Amino acid sequence: MKRLLIRPGGIGDCLLCAPALEWLAREAEAEIWAPAAVVPLLARIAPARAISSTGLDLVEIGSEAPRAVVERLGAFDEIVSWYGGSRAQFREAVARQGLPFRFLEALPPREGETHAADFFLEQVGGAIPGVPAIEVEPEGAGGIYIHPFSGSRKKNWPVEKFRALAERLAGPVHWVRGEEDPELAGALEPMGLDALARRLAGARLYIGNDSGVSHVAAAVGAPVVALFGPTDARVWAPRGRGRVEVVTGMEGASVERVARVCEGMLC
Numbered sequence: 441m442k443r444l445l446i447r448p449g450g451i452g453d454c455l456l457c458a459p460a461l462e463w464l465a466r467e468a469e470a471e472i473w474a475p476a477a478v479v480p481l482l483a484r485i486a487p488a489r490a491i492s493s494t495g496l497d498l499v500e501i502g503s504e505a506p507r508a509v510v511e512r513l514g515a516f517d518e519i520v521s522w523y524g525g526s527r528a529q530f531r532e533a534v535a536r537q538g539l540p541f542r543f544l545e546a547l548p549p550r551e552g553e554t555h556a557a558d559f560f561l562e563q564v565g566g567a568i569p570g571v572p573a574i575e576v577e578p579e580g581a582g583g584i585y586i587h588p589f590s591g592s593r594k595k596n597w598p599v600e601k602f603r604a605l606a607e608r609l610a611g612p613v614h615w616v617r618g619e620e621d622p623e624l625a626g627a628l629e630p631m632g633l634d635a636l637a638r639r640l641a642g643a644r645l646y647i648g649n650d651s652g653v654s655h656v657a658a659a660v661g662a663p664v665v666a667l668f669g670p671t672d673a674r675v676w677a678p679r680g681r682g683r684v685e686v687v688t689g690m691e692g693a694s695v696e697r698v699a700r701v702c703e704g705m706l707c
Contacts, residue, residue: 448546456555464564471487474491480632555679557572579635584706586648587615669691
């Protein structure tokens, strides 16, 4: 069976869906379409390409989808898609073309407490718990990695608190920032997720906010301390093969409190 798996969303969404993608790829000739940033990581599960390169967004434009896109989609026996399920026009377009789509909810229910990785895995009949695990070859000389940003300011612990925390920890500290993050003195040059994943895989400890990078660190097996504020950590906390500690109530978390957690991870 040829099976296409389409997973849109942020970095964290995609990595928490990795166990479900892996489950679906086990007994099929699978291909994954996902956001370009995470393609190098998800390609370790099955051949992957960026959604933006496929023409998928053209399917619901106009009365007829481009023939090349329809033929590409029609080459699969089954298409499991977290993409387009809430867009009636897209669903109607693929149904009109007779394409074998199976739509799944892209996010867990807001009122639920089930962890997102378990929610996605249960959608496809997999056995929980879902633990994202991306195999990469560690690079670098270890140390502590700190990424003090996220996709939303309200999810960020203040940078000055991260600085004060770093001063209390033994060992070299490497600061991480993405291309879209604010400038940060002393930070490593922004790098793709594949290169960053290899660096984090060898870390003694990773510290960060509720961010995609925190999910990358957990997925490659790094010990992780993640600070959570407005988001429900029961649903969205990073998961991985290594130890993960979540500090909730981030808004009022003191440097001393977080330092104790980090020091316990470094023992």
